Amino acid sequence: MSSLRDLGLSEYEARAYRSLLETGPTTAKELSRASDVPMGRIYDVLNSLETYNLVRSQTASRPKKYVAVEPDTALDRLLEDKKRELQEKVGQYEEIVDDLSSQLESADPVEEPFWTAAVGPNDSLDLLLERLAAADDEIIMVGSAPARQVDILSGTERIVDELEAALERGVEVSLLVRPDLFESLPEEANREYYERLFHYDNYSARASPNIRTTFELLDGVEVCIEVPHPLGREETFGVIDMKDSDFTADISQAFEEHWAEAKPVGPP
Structure with a gap:
């Protein structure tokens, strides 16, 4: 079965995002309990999800609350990130091939049948x-x-x-x-x-x-x-x-x- 980890999220990030979809706007402490992500890791996980643009935060509230971006939007963003990574990889491999092509030019043909x-x-x-x-x-x-x-x-x-x-x-x-x-x-x-x-x-x-x-x-x-x-x-x-x-x-x-x-x- 496919999972969010297939699109690049860690286990904790996937758990936190899924839990946010169920809980709605919530604090980091409440999300830690709901997702079983340790309290010592929850803020790093939420910061990472914000970097992926998968969650939004309400900075005016005390304590700060977080809400998940809609699934379709989140999946599209993860997919675009993966496409961008793959395109960068393709570019890197093309440069490697160009470099190796000049290094691995065939020697003169051997006359032996x-x-x-x-x-x-x-x-x-x-x-x-x-x-x-x-x-x-x-x-x-x-x-x-x-x-x-x-x-x-x-x-x-x-x-x-x-x-x-x-x-x-x-x-x-x-x-x-x-x-x-x-x-x-x-x-x-x-x-x-x-x-x-x-x-x-x-x-x-x-x-x-x-x-x-x-x-x-x-x-x-x-x-x-x-x-x-x-x-x-x-x-x-x-x-x-x-x-x-x-x-x-x-x-x-x-x-x-x-x-x-x-x-x-x-x-x-």
Whole structure:
């Protein structure tokens, strides 16, 4: 069950505020008895509640009396305080990230071949999105068929998000697909690609009937290859991410040959 402590009040502060709602205007001594807050702490608690603007005091009376602010107003004020704290935290974390970004810049690529893999729809998509986000200069996407085991619209939106972010940071993005790929995609998915990407000067898309596989070539040094299901099902079994200069050079050359004969893709 939620409590006022979840919004930043201490146990004593929460008790005192709840008791004030029940008692109405009352003195510190009476509130101490009603709330079980020790008399030695009650004034500190009331001062704190006044700082939060959760109680008002009647200074003209002797002894001074206190009254609780209405619950809706009090909760709104506590919520705004929490939002302000979180925003300050966000700003602090952003400064930390900016500082660390310059400290943790990647070293020069290691020439030694390296590969990793992801199996299953969610992990495969996460790996692909991670690698797209890491591209600095060029993203080449070659597709023969959409992955059948993921939600097409959700997956498309997440991929387009990463491609749009890459285009915004100046990465060249090239899309080479089979002509019938667009026919197999829902209309909403086609619009997602066209409406969000086609207006970028550093984006281009072509189609060729000779595309037989699906992969992504990143910065000319890394390739993500979709692995078909070993039982022949129309779905992707997993994704292999590989860094191998010789292999990626061969892939890049094959892409250039297909790209040269492919036709530009127009609006869906």
